[in-house]
Amino acid sequence: MTVIQISELSVERGGKTVLDNLSLSVATGEIYALLGGNGAGKSTTLSTLLGFLKPSSGSAMVAGINPAHDAEAARHKIAYLPENVALYEHLTARENVDYFLALAGETHSSEEIEAAFDAAGLQAEARSRTLSGFSKGMRQKVAIALAVVREVPVLLLDEPTSGLDPRATADFNALLATLKARGTAILMVTHDLLGAADCADRIGFLDAGRIVEEVCREQGYDVMALHRRYGEAVAA
Known part of the structure; x- marks a missing residue:
């Protein structure tokens, strides 16, 4: 289709x-x-x-x-991933996903969010860290996790x-x-x-x-x- x-x-x-x-x-x-x-x-x-x-x-x-x-x-x-991923440095990976889901008017369980992080390949220990120390590749994994949990086409x-x-x-x-x-x-x-x-x-x-x-x-x-x-x- x-x-x-x-x-x-x-x-x-x-x-x-x-x-x-x-x-x-x-x-x-x-x-x-x-x-x-x-x-x-x-x-x-x-x-x-x-x-x-x-x-x-x-x-x-x-x-x-x-x-x-x-x-x-x-x-x-649509999930949009720009060249420079626009996420919040002072928030953790989980907090970023929670925030952008709220902006989209969507509610997902913690299990669904963790499964999205698993699919995106972001290590469990990194999910509670602020993004200020993340590499570009790690930031992209956060953004991809957001796309995965939203299930947009x-x-x-x-x-x-x-x-x-x-x-x-x-x-x-x-x-x-x-x-x-x-x-x-x-x-x-x-x-x-x-x-x-x-x-x-x-x-x-x-x-x-x-x-x-x-x-x-x-x-x-x-x-x-x-x-x-x-x-x-x-x-x-």
């Missing part, structure tokens, strides 16, 4: 067309990586799905909801492996596999082609606001050929 549906989407910012008839879809239990350099339109795509920007034409749907018409309802279907990721070491990146990809197995539709925007090839079912290459090529894991990724075609542009 298609959960994210972007159809001929155009978005303007400051009088400039940033997305130009962009079309893509993400199904239940699928990981889609959207690659592009700076200014390609990656962040604008996420902002439109979150309802922060309105299309000049076309549409973006999240779990059957148009965020341009009802942004709050769309956001209730959509996860949006912005440069999720930026700044992570290889071990933390492997752990993060394992977390994504767990969410994928639960049926979550995952859209990640990134400039990391090799990282995307490790976990994504499909990769779309975004240039000047539109997808110029899409490749599928089932057909096999020729990563070196893709890197030769897009490596410099994506890294820009």
Whole structure:
């Protein structure tokens, strides 16, 4: 089932067309990586799905909801993990999850929250510590635990492996596999082609606001050929 549906989407910012008839879809239990350099339109795509920007034409749907018409309802279907996870340094991991669940108007048992931390791979002893001493990878595990316990159908990721070491990146990809197995539709925007090839079912290459090529894991990724075609542009 298609959960994210972007159809001929155009978005303007400051009088400039940033997305130009962009079309893509993400199904239940699928990981889609959207690659592009700076200014390609990656962040604008996420902002439109979150309802922060309105299309000049076309549409973006999240779990059957148009965020341009009802942004709050769309956001209730989304867990969003920005490049720099916005959690509270002075709160513990548990307190952060409790706080954000309260903001979302959701109540979950302590058993459900602990199970979410288990699924996210955050060690038990770290859950009662404040986040001031957490690494980026540990912060991401807190954010993923929040996504797990909320059981939302959509996860949006912005440069999720930026700044992570290889071990933390492997752990993060394992977390994504767990969410994928639960049926979550995952859209990640990134400039990391090799990282995307490790976990994504499909990769779309975004240039000047539109997808110029899409490749599928089932057909096999020729990563070196893709890197030769897009490596410099994506890294820009």
